[in-house]
Amino acid sequence: MKKIKENEMKNIIHTNICILLTIIIVLIFAIFYKYVAYKKDVQTSLETGANVEELYNTISDEKTDNKPENKKEKDIDSSTSDWELLLVNKNHKVPESYSMELEEIETTHKVDKRIAEALNQMLNDARNEGLSPIICSSYRTNAKQKQLYNNKAKEYKRLGYSNDEAEKLASYWVAVPGTGEHETGLAVDIVSESYQILDEKQEETEVQKWLMENSYKYGFTLRYPTDKKEITMINYEPWHYRYVGIENATYMKEHDMCLEEYIDYLKQFEEEEYQELI
Ligand SMILES: [Zn+2]
Numbered sequence: 659m660k661k662i663k664e665n666e667m668k669n670i671i672h673t674n675i676c677i678l679l680t681i682i683i684v685l686i687f688a689i690f691y692k693y694v695a696y697k698k699d700v701q702t703s704l705e706t707g708a709n710v711e712e713l714y715n716t717i718s719d720e721k722t723d724n725k726p727e728n729k730k731e732k733d734i735d736s737s738t739s740d741w742e743l744l745l746v747n748k749n750h751k752v753p754e755s756y757s758m759e760l761e762e763i764e765t766t767h768k769v770d771k772r773i774a775e776a777l778n779q780m781l782n783d784a785r786n787e788g789l790s791p792i793i794c795s796s797y798r799t800n801a802k803q804k805q806l807y808n809n810k811a812k813e814y815k816r817l818g819y820s821n822d823e824a825e826k827l828a829s830y831w832v833a834v835p836g837t838g839e840h841e842t843g844l845a846v847d848i849v850s851e852s853y854q855i856l857d858e859k860q861e862e863t864e865v866q867k868w869l870m871e872n873s874y875k876y877g878f879t880l881r882y883p884t885d886k887k888e889i890t891m892i893n894y895e896p897w898h899y900r901y902v903g904i905e906n907a908t909y910m911k912e913h914d915m916c917l918e919e920y921i922d923y924l925k926q927f928e929e930e931e932y933q934e935l936i
Pocket of ligand 1: 795840845846847897898899
């Protein structure tokens with residue numbers, strides 16, 4: 659009896675040891691499996707990290723490579739030193755050495771010879787459309803400009819303004835001598851035969867409507883638009899056309915730029931080119 663019990667006990671202990679060993683083995687396997695899985699994760703994350711870094715480097719390289727492409731490209735082949743882009747305004751006087759060959763146009767006017775053909779073409783085409791444009795002002799000598807300016811200033815003085823005030827007010831209507839485009843021979847004032855007064859109503863004439871729409875095709879730009887007064891520092895003049903060349907006039911019209919803005923636009927590329935050279 660005692661022997662049987664002893665055997666039973668042994669069996670139970672043996673069974674328990676077996677179970678315990680099995681559990682230990684399973685646990686060892688589980689821990690080993692977890693460890694392997696963990697190592698694998700670490701490896702994967704390292705590889706992913708490497709890939710991210712690699713990808714980042716690729717993007718950075720692309721960024722570096724793309725930089726010149728992303729830079730604003732000059733999209734017109736013009737230079738501020740081109741004769742037709744001569745800037746003349748309150749801050750830019752006609753150069754003292756400036757000279758041009760004049761050509762008579764419309765029997766009583768003179769313009770820079772280089773713009774005569776384009777101007778004639780524009781006037782002829784307008785006339786072929788049944789319109790009657792007439793040039794009322796073209797090339798002016800410095801002396802003539804002085805006379806016009808002084809007359810305008812006198813008008814304001816008569817109205818009671820001081821000398822300084824009168825001259826300042828006059829400069830919004832008539833360019834200070836040396837700062838007017840008429841002295842360059844590159845500008846003309848064109849009015850409608852049926853309405854020859856130089857005021858804002860000029861824009862309502864069929865001639866001005868046609869010129870504002872078509873002058874760029876001949877290389878002319880309305881030099882003092884009403885919405886650019888702050889930049890040109892000249893009142894709205896819906897009659898003053900300035901030759902700048904067909905390409906430039908087209909670009910200015912498409913991008914709604916007055917001459918000052920266009921010159922600034924071109925200058926930024928020229929400054930960059932200069933910086934690259936030095
Ligand atoms: Zn004018």
